[in-house]
Amino acid sequence: MPIQRLPPEVSRQIAAGEVVERPASVAKELVENSLDAGARRVTVEMQRGGAERLRVVDDGCGIPEGELELAFARHATSKLSTIEDLARVATLGFRGEALAAIAAAAEVRCSSRPAEQLAAAWIRIAGGELLGRGREGKPHGTDIGMTRLFHAQPARRKFLRSAGAEAAAVAGVVTRLALSRPDVRFTLTSDGRLLLRTDGSGELRDVCRALYGSAADHLLPVEFEAPGVRVTGLVSPPGTWRGSRGAMTVFVNGRWVSSRAPLFAIERAYQDGLPTGQHPLAVLDVRLAPEEVDVNVHPAKTDVRFRDERVVLSALTAAAHSAISRSAPVPAAGALLSGGAQTFEGDDAAPLRLVSPPWAPRLPLEEPAVPQLPADARSPGEAAAPPASAGPPPARSANGAGDAPVAGPALPPLRIVGQVGATYIVAEGPEGMFLIDQHAAHERVLYERFCARPEGEDLQPLLVPQVCQLSPGASAALVADRRVLETVGVQADPLDGGAWLVRAVPAPLVKRDLSQLLSELGALAAEEPDLPRRRDRSLMTAACHASVRAGMSLSLDEMREIVLALESCRQPRTCPHGRPTVVHVPATALEREFRRR
Amino acid sequence: MKVAIPQDSLARALGIVSRAVPSRSPLPVVSNVLLTTDDHRLKLVATNLEIALTVWIGAQVSEEGTITVPARLFSEFVSQLKGDQPVQITLPPRSRQLNVHCGRDEANIGGMPADDFPVVPEVTDGQRLVLPARGLRRAIEEVVFAAARDDSRPVLTGVHVQVADGVAELAGADGFRLAVHRLRLPAPSAEGSPEPFSVNIPWSTLDHLGRLLSESGDVQMAVNGERTRALFRLDDIELVTQLIPGTFPNYQQLIPTTYATRARVSVEEFLHETKIAAIFARDGSGIVRLHVTPGEGGGPGSLQVSARADEVGDNRGEIDAAVDGEPSKIAFNSRYLIDVLSVLEPGELALETSGPSNPGVLRPLGHDDYVHVVMPMFVQW
Numbered sequence: 001m002p003i004q005r006l007p008p009e010v011s012r013q014i015a016a017g018e019v020v021e022r023p024a025s026v027a028k029e030l031v032e033n034s035l036d037a038g039a040r041r042v043t044v045e046m047q048r049g050g051a052e053r054l055r056v057v058d059d060g061c062g063i064p065e066g067e068l069e070l071a072f073a074r075h076a077t078s079k080l081s082t083i084e085d086l087a088r089v090a091t092l093g094f095r096g097e098a099l100a101a102i103a104a105a106a107e108v109r110c111s112s113r114p115a116e117q118l119a120a121a122w123i124r125i126a127g128g129e130l131l132g133r134g135r136e137g138k139p140h141g142t143d144i145g146m147t148r149l150f151h152a153q154p155a156r157r158k159f160l161r162s163a164g165a166e167a168a169a170v171a172g173v174v175t176r177l178a179l180s181r182p183d184v185r186f187t188l189t190s191d192g193r194l195l196l197r198t199d200g201s202g203e204l205r206d207v208c209r210a211l212y213g214s215a216a217d218h219l220l221p222v223e224f225e226a227p228g229v230r231v232t233g234l235v236s237p238p239g240t241w242r243g244s245r246g247a248m249t250v251f252v253n254g255r256w257v258s259s260r261a262p263l264f265a266i267e268r269a270y271q272d273g274l275p276t277g278q279h280p281l282a283v284l285d286v287r288l289a290p291e292e293v294d295v296n297v298h299p300a301k302t303d304v305r306f307r308d309e310r311v312v313l314s315a316l317t318a319a320a321h322s323a324i325s326r327s328a329p330v331p332a333a334g335a336l337l338s339g340g341a342q343t344f345e346g347d348d349a350a351p352l353r354l355v356s357p358p359w360a361p362r363l364p365l366e367e368p369a370v371p372q373l374p375a376d377a378r379s380p381g382e383a384a385a386p387p388a389s390a391g392p393p394p395a396r397s398a399n400g401a402g403d404a405p406v407a408g409p410a411l412p413p414l415r416i417v418g419q420v421g422a423t424y425i426v427a428e429g430p431e432g433m434f435l436i437d438q439h440a441a442h443e444r445v446l447y448e449r450f451c452a453r454p455e456g457e458d459l460q461p462l463l464v465p466q467v468c469q470l471s472p473g474a475s476a477a478l479v480a481d482r483r484v485l486e487t488v489g490v491q492a493d494p495l496d497g498g499a500w501l502v503r504a505v506p507a508p509l510v511k512r513d514l515s516q517l518l519s520e521l522g523a524l525a526a527e528e529p530d531l532p533r534r535r536d537r538s539l540m541t542a543a544c545h546a547s548v549r550a551g552m553s554l555s556l557d558e559m560r561e562i563v564l565a566l567e568s569c570r571q572p573r574t575c576p577h578g579r580p581t582v583v584h585v586p587a588t589a590l591e592r593e594f595r596r597r
Numbered sequence: 598m599k600v601a602i603p604q605d606s607l608a609r610a611l612g613i614v615s616r617a618v619p620s621r622s623p624l625p626v627v628s629n630v631l632l633t634t635d636d637h638r639l640k641l642v643a644t645n646l647e648i649a650l651t652v653w654i655g656a657q658v659s660e661e662g663t664i665t666v667p668a669r670l671f672s673e674f675v676s677q678l679k680g681d682q683p684v685q686i687t688l689p690p691r692s693r694q695l696n697v698h699c700g701r702d703e704a705n706i707g708g709m710p711a712d713d714f715p716v717v718p719e720v721t722d723g724q725r726l727v728l729p730a731r732g733l734r735r736a737i738e739e740v741v742f743a744a745a746r747d748d749s750r751p752v753l754t755g756v757h758v759q760v761a762d763g764v765a766e767l768a769g770a771d772g773f774r775l776a777v778h779r780l781r782l783p784a785p786s787a788e789g790s791p792e793p794f795s796v797n798i799p800w801s802t803l804d805h806l807g808r809l810l811s812e813s814g815d816v817q818m819a820v821n822g823e824r825t826r827a828l829f830r831l832d833d834i835e836l837v838t839q840l841i842p843g844t845f846p847n848y849q850q851l852i853p854t855t856y857a858t859r860a861r862v863s864v865e866e867f868l869h870e871t872k873i874a875a876i877f878a879r880d881g882s883g884i885v886r887l888h889v890t891p892g893e894g895g896g897p898g899s900l901q902v903s904a905r906a907d908e909v910g911d912n913r914g915e916i917d918a919a920v921d922g923e924p925s926k927i928a929f930n931s932r933y934l935i936d937v938l939s940v941l942e943p944g945e946l947a948l949e950t951s952g953p954s955n956p957g958v959l960r961p962l963g964h965d966d967y968v969h970v971v972m973p974m975f976v977q978w
Binding site: 214449452454458459460461464504507510511515 | 882
């Protein structure tokens with residue numbers, strides 16, 4: 001085929017792909033335009049995750065009638081005019097591609113009225129072609145609706161995910177924009193249900209309250225300044241954790257950044273206080289001179305480059321740290337007191353610290369097969385994927401010989417000796433010493449119980465139904481697909497504003513943090529497309545929440561119960577995620593260590 | 598400071614305030630007890646920043662002074678001293694070494710300045726009332742266990758105390774069960790009856806208070822105007838606590854007013870059978886099944902308590918019951934049954950149910966001041 005210049009409709013579509021991947025990217029472009037237009041009120045409505053219909057209404061400055069058509073041409077923008085402006089971008093959008101790209105990928109109707117214009121002008125565009133235009137009465141501002149995304153590109157439409165996943169993504173975008181602009185009133189609805197409403201009070205804490213519920217009241221204010229950089233926002237005090245980084249948001253000059261390095265920098269401020277697998281809540285805005293940041297890396301503009309990244313990261317750590325340490329005495333005391341009743345256990349555990357010589361980490365029980373498992377299970381998607389059967393994955397055949405010994409020689413009978421670091425149970429067996437990770441072991445026990453649980457069995461209804469506040473994304477995903485809740489056995493109904501009313505939970509989840517459980521199940525519903533795997537992962541999440549945590553001191557009876565239950569498990573050697581539950585220190589190893597032989 | 602005190606009263610006072618001392622605290626001075634001379638008395642204060650306990654004991658004060666010393670060390674030492682000798686406490690001026698002398702025993706204890714000790718807030722303005730110690734102790738015992746222990750709904754970690762019309766109503770709930778005790782207040786004094794008010798007191802505070810209460814006498818309670826703190830005063834002890842802000846759920850509507858089946862049983866027998874069933878219920882999420890059968894031909898009915906766990910086994914126990922209404926079945930978490938049955942006074946109770954999915958109600962017979970509502974579990978029968 002000879003080289004030829006592409007016809008305009010083809011090049012339009014290719015360029016559109018860069019900006020418009022899914023409804024969430026459309027929502028981002030449209031809402032950013034609204035904010036750049038000085039809107040004080042932005043309403044986003046979506047249907048079926050936004051793929052069917054997505055509409056953004058604002059009260060911004062509007063587009064004059066004469067410029068309406070030009071707005072949909074490529075590289076048409078009002079936000080910069082010379083190449084020098086590009087170095088000092090202060091608006092959210094600037095590339096002049098967005099509207100053209102959206103109009104190329106979907107059917108768009110845009111109606112806009114600047115305050116000084118008497119009537120609103122509207123145009124309708126599909127596939128880049130003008131379909132119609134006219135005038136109508138409307139309050140000032142812009143009302144832009146997109147319908148049937150990728151209707152002309154079935155190949156791309158196929159890449160869209162479930163309505164729940166797309167809705168969660170749109171909600172994520174709107175959430176972040178709402179956090180970046182507490183002064184703007186945001187409303188987000190999905191299929192007519194209200195997901196998020198902020199009051200535009202200008203207070204970040206009010207936005208957080210709409211998103212995270214009462215946890216927002218405990219957030220600590222951050223005010224930090226170093227040469228050339230300023231960090232403001234809110235972070236959670238030690239003890240207020242989430243199971244994912246979903247509630248950590250970092251803006252640079254008001255623009256959300258997707259990279260994880262800033263999140264790690266914030267977590268560093270909590271030092272050892274951060275339990276494994278737990279993450280703080282944080283909303284931080286980093287202000288730098290515009291020249292210090294390059295946002296023009298990618299059309300989506302979520303990937304930014306810093307002239308000196310270390311300055312930014314260490315500023316984030318220092319900012320969070322100063323907020324935490326300033327607040328330290330009181331919350332720390334509170335956290336301690338609530339656990340105070342059981343702490344005398346700590347003194348007893350102290351002498352056991354003898355047990356940490358170099359051979360301690362991960363000695364195989366007998367076959368070398370067990371330690372291999374974690375590696376398998378961590379590689380996502382494959383080895384750990386259990387069969388779709390309803391029961392517990394019995395001796396996962398996919399793993400072949402690796403798991404075979406599990407069914408046969410279960411754990412030997414163990415005598416409990418004590419607890420180390422309020423995390424590991426020390427037990428004695430016929431072959432020496434066994435160290436048991438209390439969380440992993442309990443998780444295994446409960447996971448197998450959850451799997452074997454008959455539908456509707458051992459459901460504990462609440463006398464007073466509990467309201468749980470979820471993020472709009474998690475809530476949208478659960479509204480779209482409630483199967484994860486049914487799998488786990490949680491009976492709950494959505495209320496407005498991302499809240500859920502929990503009516504009943506399975507017995508092991510009684511008195512656990514239901515808000516967090518539901519948030520994680522919502523995230524799961526959004527991100528895991530494979531049904532059997534989603535079922536399995538939701539049971540793991542439930543088991544994880546129901547089980548004792550690392551750092552909880554246990555009485556001898558409690559430890560005995562966990563170990564007894566573990567002994568009767570089908571796969572006692574690993575937790576559902578594939579981490580080992582038991583480490584065996586053979587008597588011979590002890591003898592060698594003490595030079596007895 | 599120079600003070601002489603009888604050993605037994607000092608040991609008792611230290612035993613009381615030590616309960617407020619946290620076992621670990623980021624604020625080191627909080628693990629100390631504050632000693633201050635106060636007229637002809639010695640004042641001892643300990644706090645965990647949520648509650649503060651103050652005890653006054655009569656002492657021979659020959660020199661004023663104040664200091665804080667490690668609570669555990671001081672308390673253990675004093676409790677071992679001989680009871681027939683007074684304890685001499687001496688703090689030389691500008692020193693931080695407390696000298697403790699008793700008979701032929703002597704100790705020097707390193708302390709920290711009293712200025713570092715948190716100030717115990719005063720509760721002066723606001724509401725006051727008088728509660729009977731004995732009645733309050735029973736009310737606390739019958740309600741505190743039902744309050745939530747986890748922080749997911751902070752307001753439920755408190756016991757709701759509502760005072761109106763000569764009655765103090767204590768209510769504890771954790772989302773799955775509700776315990777309500779109505780405590781009749783002594784006849785109002787000359788000042789007139791107290792204004793109605795309601796507060797949420799942390800369950801742990803009431804637990805502390807319950808241990809301090811004696812069989813007789815009165816307790817004075819005061820709540821500050823902002824409803825953020827409360828004070829309890831018993832003879833020579835004061836307990837100041839923070840209150841939990843927030844609105845307690847309207848629990849009156851949760852108490853069923855009708856029933857389909859009512860079984861009168863002995864509290865002790867019911868508890869005994871539940872404890873047996875709990876052994877078998879352990880592997881099955883703690884499910885205990887109850888079957889109520891009315892008697893035939895004038896004979897007594899029965900309450901069957903059973904549990905089963907797959908692959909483990911099952912059990913059944915039966916006790917006499919005077920049954921009013923239809924046969925019924927209902928399943929509960931064994932923990933919830935044992936909790937309430939353990940705190941009820943020996944005697945008879947009525948178990949009222951309206952089907953296996955509606956809340957069950959337990960009412961001790963003979964006094965109408967207590968009701969316990971508990972959510973059943975949904976099981977496959």
